[in-house]
Every structure is written in C-alpha cells, then in structure tokens.
Amino acid sequence: MNKQSPYIQILREHGHRITQARRIVLRVIEDAAGHYTSAQIIQAVEALDPRVGRASVFRALELFTRLGILRPTYIRGGMTPVYVLMSGGHHHHVICSECQVIHDFDDCGLDDMTRQLETRLNLRIDGHLLEFYGVCADCQAADA
Ligand SMILES: [Zn+2]
Numbered sequence: 001m002n003k004q005s006p007y008i009q010i011l012r013e014h015g016h017r018i019t020q021a022r023r024i025v026l027r028v029i030e031d032a033a034g035h036y037t038s039a040q041i042i043q044a045v046e047a048l049d050p051r052v053g054r055a056s057v058f059r060a061l062e063l064f065t066r067l068g069i070l071r072p073t074y075i076r077g078g079m080t081p082v083y084v085l086m087s088g089g090h091h092h093h094v095i096c097s098e099c100q101v102i103h104d105f106d107d108c109g110l111d112d113m114t115r116q117l118e119t120r121l122n123l124r125i126d127g128h129l130l131e132f133y134g135v136c137a138d139c140q141a142a143d144a
C-alpha cells in the first residue's frame, strides 16, 4: 500500500522539492484519472488538506505542466482547461460530439510515427495528446 507515485520521482529527478501542496495535488490528479478543472482540483485539495492554499495549487499545476506530467486541455468545450495526466508521456481520448462522454485509451501505437517525426524534423518528442471525435452507441440509437 501507499505506493510511491512515479510523478514524485519525476519531481525529484528535476531537483524539485516534494512539498505538501505538490504531493496532494498529484494525489488528487491521480485519483481523478486526470479529468479535473483547476477549480475541481482546488476543491479536492481543500477536502484533503485545508492548509494548502489556492496559489500553491496553481503553482503546482504550472510546474507539473512544465515537466510534462499534466497538460491543460479543452475537452469539455469550455474556457476552463481540464487537466489530464500524461501517463508515460501521452494521453488519448475518444469523445462523443453529442453527449461529450470521454473514453480514455492507452495503446495509441504511435511509437513509429514519433520516431519518424523526430528524424524528419530533427527534434526530440517528449509526449503527445490525441483525440478522436465521433458519436457513441447511445447517441446513435437516440438519433435513429
Ligand atoms: Zn454520446
């Protein structure tokens, strides 16, 4: 139990201290599978430890984004970003354009494309976000 988060390891490798705010924000994001707005993250952090302030949460989110642990996305179509966890450097969605239901999947099979892009553009790729849009079975049935 109390398994060490791989993201704590990333923080350490980059020479960042593991503050209480950073630890709690990571825990919230990992428990949420990474589909939280900053407001939802602040609320969940407050529930776990009221001593962690909003400013610390925002700074932690900024740092995690910079380190590639999280990415802000606009999957729910609002002005407020939803943070997703970049597990293994990537994150993938299939989203129903009608009811907005989101399916996550892990096996993108994009390793070859990544290598080719790196060679063609002569750069190093650290991660990617991938989204497919479509219509889920329920919405197709409702349309029919
Ligand atoms: Zn749907």
Ligand SMILES: [Zn+2]
Pocket (backbone or CB within 6 Å): 034, 035, 084, 091, 092, 093, 103, 104
């Ligand atoms: Zn996701």
Ligand SMILES: [Zn+2]
Pocket (backbone or CB within 6 Å): 090, 091, 092, 106, 107, 108, 109, 110, 128, 130
């Ligand atoms: Zn991928």
